[in-house]
Amino acid sequence: MPHDKGLPQTGDSQEIGQDAYDCLRAKRPKGWQLTELGGVSDFGFDLQVQISVKQQVVHPFRLQLKGTRSPQRSADGSFLSINLSTTTLRYFDNTDEPVLLVLCDLSVDPEDPRECPLHYVWIREELDRIQIASVPLEQKEAAIRVPTANVLDRTSDLVAEVRKRHRLSRVGHALDTSVAEMDPSLGSEDRVLMVESITRNIGTRSIVFAQALAEPATDVWINPPHGSLAWLVTEAKSAVARGNVEKCADLLRQASERLESASAMEKAEYWHLKGRLRLVRGDEDGASRAFKSAVETQPQAKYWAAWAESEMRRRFRTAQGQDYSDVLDALPTDADPALLSVKARLLAASRKRTEAIALLDTFEGAESLAARAVVETMFSNPEQALQACIDGIALDENRESTRLLFLILRARARFSIALRSARIEESSDGDSEDDVLPPSGPIGVDATALREAWADIEEAVSALEEIRWVSNAEFVIDLWIATASMLGKQEQILARVLAAARQRPQQAELQSAAETLAAQCGDFQAALEANSRLPDGNMKVLRRVTFLHELGKHRDCVELMAANVDTVGRSHQLFGPALVLAALSADVMARDHLVGAWRDILRSGDAEDQAHAAILDYLLAQRRNQLQSGEALTNLAREDEQLGHPKPTTLLLFEELDPSSETQAEQLLALATRLRSTIRLSPTIAVKIGVSLATLGRWSDLLALCEEACREFDVTGRIRAFEALALDQLGRSDEARSILESILEGGVEDGLALNTYVNIMGRWGFTEKAKAAVELILERAQSKERRVECVRMLFNLERHTNPTSPRLVDLAFRMGALASCDDEGEEGGFLSMVFAATSFETAVLSDTRKDEFHARANAFFERFPQSKILRRVEFPAEAGAEEMLRSMKSAIGLSEEREQQQARLEAQLQSGELPLPFAWRPRFALGNVLDVAHLWELAKRSTADEMQFHLNMIGGQWEQRCAESFRSRTPLFDLLTLFVLEDLEVLDKVFDFFPKVAISQATLGELMRMSQPFSGSIFRQRCIDVQDHLRPRLAQILQPHGAPSEDELHLPSSSRELQSLARTGDYVVYSDDAMLRMWILEDTFATDGMCTLDLLCGLEETGLLTTEEVATKLAQLCDWHVSIQIQLRHQLALIPETVRLAPRVLEATAMLRDVASFMSLARGMWGPRTDFMGVLNHVGAVVRVLVQDAAVPDVAIGAFVAVWIDHATARADMPIPALQLAAHIAVYVMAAEELPIQAARRLWNVYFGVVEAAHGAPAPKAYGLALARVAQEAGALDKKMANERVTPKSTIGERLMMGLDFNSNAWVAFSAAYIRARK
Secondary structure, eight states: OOOOSSOOOOOHHHHHHHHHHHHHHHHOOTTEEEEESSTTOSSSOOEEEEEEETTEEEEEEEEEEEEESSOEEOTTSSEEEEEEEHHHHHHHHTOOSOEEEEEEETTSOSSOGGGSOEEEEEHHHHHHHHTGGGSOTTOOEEEEEEETTOBOSTTOOOHHHHHHHHHHHHHHHHHHHHHHHHOTTSOHHHHHHHHHHHHHHHTTSOHHHHHHHHSOOOSSSOOOOTTSHHHHHHHHHHHHHHTOHHHHHHHHHHHHTTGGGOOHHHHHHHHHHHHHHHHHTTOHHHHHHHHHHHHHHOOOHHHHHHHHHHHHHHHHHTTOOSOOHHHHHHSOOOOOHHHHHHHHHHHHHTTOHHHHHHHHTTOOSHHHHHHHHHHHHHTTOHHHHHHHHHHHHTOSSOOHHHHHHHHHHHHHHHHHHHTTTOBOOOOTTSOOTTOOOOTTOOBTOOHHHHHHHHHHHHHHHHHHHHTTTOSOGGGTHHHHHHHHHHHTOHHHHHHHHHHHHHHOTTOHHHHHHHHHHHHHTTOHHHHHHHHHTSOSSHHHHHHHHHHHHHTTOHHHHHHHHHHHTTTSOTTSTTHHHHHHHHHHHHHHTTOHHHHHHHHHHHHTSOHHHHHHHHHHHHHHHHHHOGGGHHHHHHHHHHHHHHTTOOHHHHHHHHHHSOTTSHHHHHHHHHHHHHHTTTSOOOHHHHHHHHHHHHHTTOHHHHHHHHHHHHHHSOOOHHHHHHHHHHHHHEEOHHHHHHHHHHHHHTTOOOHHHHHHHHHHHHHTTOHHHHHHHHHHHHHHOOSHHHHHHHHHHHHHHHHHHOTTOTHHHHHHHHHHHHSOTTOHHHHHHHHHHHHHHTSSTTOOOOHHHHHHHHHHHHHHHHHOTTOSSOOOOOOOTTOOHHHHHHHHHHHTTOOHHHHHHHHHHHHHHHHTOOOOOGGGHHHHTOTTOOSHHHHHHHHHHOOTTOGGGOEESSOSOOOOOOTHHHHTSEEEEOHHHHHHHHHHTOHHHHHHHOSOEEEOHHHHHHHHHHTOTTTSOTTHHHHHHHHHHHGGGGGGEEEEOOOOOSTTTTSOHHHHHHHHHHTTTSEEEEOSOHHHHHHHHGGGHHHHEEOHHHHHHHHHHTTSSOHHHHHHHHHHHHHTTEEOOOOHHHHHHTSOHHHHTOSSHHHHHHHHHTOHHHHHHHHHHHSTTSOHHHHHHHHHHHHHHHTTOTTSOHHHHHHHHHHHHHHHHTOSSOOOOHHHHHHHHHHHHHHHSOOOHHHHHHHHHHHHHHHHHHHTSOOHHHHHHHHHHHHHHHHHHHHHHHHTTOOOSSOHHHHHHTTSOTTSHHHHHHHHHHHHHHO
16 A cells, blocks of 8 residues: 655755746757756756757856746846855856856746746856955855846847857956966966956956957057046156156146046046145145045055055154054055055154064065165165165066165165265254255265265166156255265266256255255356245355355345344354355445444354454455455464364465465465364365475375375366376376376366476477377467467477477467567567577568567567566677677676686596586586587597596496395486486396386486477487487386475586485485485495496396496496496406417417407506506406416416506506516415415416517517516515515415426526525
8 A cells, every 4th residue: 555644755945946947948948958967956057058059069058047936026127136155156156167047937827837937147247246256255145136138938049148158258268378378487377366367457447448458459558548537647647757747737637527437446546646746746745635535545555555655754744753653553454565565664764673674574575675775774774775775676576666766775875884984063053954064075984985876876866867856856866966075076967956956946955955066066146046946944045145145146145134134043054154245245335334233243153153253354354455465364364273273264264375385385284184184175175285285395295185085086187187297296207197198188178287298298209299288278278378378388399399390480479469568578488489480591580570579579678678588689880709709708697707717627627636527517617518418428539538528437446236236226317327328228228127217307307408409409319319218118217306405506407306306215326427426325325326337237147138248338338438347257258269269378469459348448447547556456366366267268367467568568657668567467466375386387377478478479588587577576575574574474486486397497597586586
């Protein structure tokens, strides 16, 4: 029996589901094929639908079927509502395929569901409507609306809808594919995230953005349609970024008219730009309100960050404390880097560095580094700030604004590092807001670090110039001005600073910077213009007073000070200086009561004010009586002393003292020492000190000053000129030349540089280069003084090159056009130039020029009859030759007494009584000798008796020194030595031997004058040869300038300069004039002097010359009658091998007499002017050495002695026969001490060889006589010693007999003769 109870139950939901399914089966559109996916339960998908079109199954989709017997209908009946589980809806949201929700209204016909209507909605549309992503997880259901107009029946055609949904689905895949193609490195997950972000963010923008994306790609970036709100906002953003503030304002005004229909993004961006615009215009409060509006419209991180930064800036400027907790509390808790960055800065501004750094450690990237740089800057940690900036700039993802921030903070960090060790004086009243720092900067600035900072500052400034200074100007402009001032770059940046100030007239920091820099550069009109744009205050008034005075607007200056003198702060640093200038303007305007009143204010003030009162008194006194300016300066110095040297009076004294006066130069340097204890070296101070040091000839100090200046700031042309001058005076002329050429080639017009360059080039004969430099300066010269200087230089250079040049006449008359007829120097110079230019027939004056010349010459001689420049000598018409000669001598100062004195001195020189230095002889004793070149040529051609021309090189006993003893020092040459070295052909060897040599400037100047074609030496070519030889060695030649004593002005300047340089101890005096060396060195003659004999031996020791080569050079010196000392090795070096191999002394002597170089040495050693006994002893000593030297053959020794005998027998003062001379030598050799037997035998061989040579042939009788002669000499000498009771171990006779064979005929004969001599 079937059960009718206890069976499974069905519920309403199952029945409703089944009815809905039946309805769908009955009314499904044609071509739909339904596939059940999980029954008819209410979760998941119910059906898979495939649509068949023309018998092709296409476009599948999912279907969720719902039924209801009590539908919830909207009030207007337009849709039905049904609640679905939010979990199911989220599941649908994760589905890519289209999902169709079908709702069956079973309330229409509950009995036959097939007749009930079906309504549908695409689920995606509802998911977007309810914003499923924003639905809280705790919400269980959400209402889905199904439009009643969407009826599903057999006639429904949803193919197009399904296709569209599939196309939209494929768009995501297509976008993913495009992203993959654009960046293959992106992973699939990254691409999905990007595609999702794209679709999400498009929705936050207006339709205009989507329309722009839909347009065909014609550009690299999408652009909003022209004229749209998006376009206006975009253009405004670009305009403010470029610094075009007015355009930005106009665009935003247009945008404001369209805000009503704008998207939230557009509105927010509008307010953000409005805030930026207000910031640029200085409206801090308005900017903050605008940024807050942006946040309220769309709470993006960048808008929050902008608002927080504006609040920080606004409160900082208004000094509202350091509490930013309300701003921090208002910010969202997002982890966006921009928000975290601004929070860190707010914490730092609240003096909470630890918390700020801890927050920064939680994230990375540009925002983190930028905030870290800001925080470390706020807490004065420049190294950490610098590193953060360096790391940040290296990142690739920087926005322009972030990069600019890094550049600015990097510059500030570098600047802080440069000033870390600087001593910055605190304001006396504790208020540093209006402190005026010296332009050169404080003491202790690290100049190297400052230059590094300058490069970073310039990069930051360039970035700000690109955006026309619309933001952050206040963080850079102060660094830019300060660093430029400290490095001496003010002129370089003035135009750019003024342009920035004019671009941003509301920016106070830019105006203050322009005002300061323009005043430093002397552009007071520009300074006044910038001053007018500054907000009112003490600084503005006091500076304006200064500028009005400097511009000569005295009335305005006085009125402004009179209106403000009672209100401006008298403790302000500029009060005193401004009141002084106002008083001076009042003096100009004849308002003496104001002058007195303002002077009283200063006199009644503190020490600083009293110093300014002293300054006012000085300036008034100087203005009212120029003739008593010296007295006024003395009074100022006295008051400076009484007031304890306050800075104002010290600075004015420094400015007013004349550095070209030796007395005032010393005072000025003392002031400089005091000033530099508080003020860093500046170009102005350096130039003033430089002139003083040059005046006092303190060249090492001047060079040190220039080197310091080069370290501290960008040096000017004058400082470089000082450096070159100092180097030249210290002898480093080649270095000086390089510096000067760079100055002149750079277009710098500096008279000192030009003069120094021309002097250096002139000394070396580089006249063409010197002329080119002078012509370049003449081309640009503006002042008369500079043109006169250039024309004079050109004339001298042209005359040196070609004394017959027609251009000389043109230059002379150019000087005439510049010269004043009332100035003796100028007019005399012009006339002298005409005389010189027309000395040769090649230069002819035109009639006009002749007339001008004669007229001006006559006027000159009448106006200046005793002129030392040019004097006229008139001869009577009947004057004879003697009278004319006397007149000429009188005109040139040559008296009869002077001529007689010269004659006496010449006679003393000739007799050897007067040891006068060689170079002095033309001036004092040899009237017909013009100069040292002339004298040297005469010396080389002189005879042995013309001692007035001879050169003494050693001055007495000479000993060879090791080469290193003088090679390690710098030789200082005189002019004579250069000629000697040139003629010996060893000048090049000098530069191989010494690393550096020195030739004084006076010596080089003398050489240059002697090489002049018209007024130079008669041996001009010899001088030119020396110049040519030296010129390639310039890099090795020091060219020092000494400070000669004023006590012996009658002596040659080159000699006095050598003496002054020798006293420095820096040089070894190298002169081949022994008398000059003695005069220069006195007690240190032996240690601090040298000559060419020393050099030749040094060259031999170091292998640069062989012994024979040295001997040959010595022989040459002997030919020139130069007194030297010759060593044995050099004598032997000139004995050729043929002499050594000769069979007998006779032949060897004949050969040796033909060796010219040896004979030259012989004449030098043994000539008629030598000391006979000294020579005798010398020859004896040489023979004694040689007979003990097996390497020297007997014939060579004999030939040596025979040649000496030739010279000895030729002497008129010593008529001794040759045989007797030979015997003297034999006895002398043996008299000193006993010789070895072999040496004694050799001595006899030499002696007999000499005897044979003396007779010209072998002579047996002569040998006997020779033996007897030696025996007689020995016996007589031994007898004398016995009488004097001298008892040597052996007698001379015994020693001689040891060299003879015992009992030989010679021995027997010698013994007999010796015994007779002893009796």
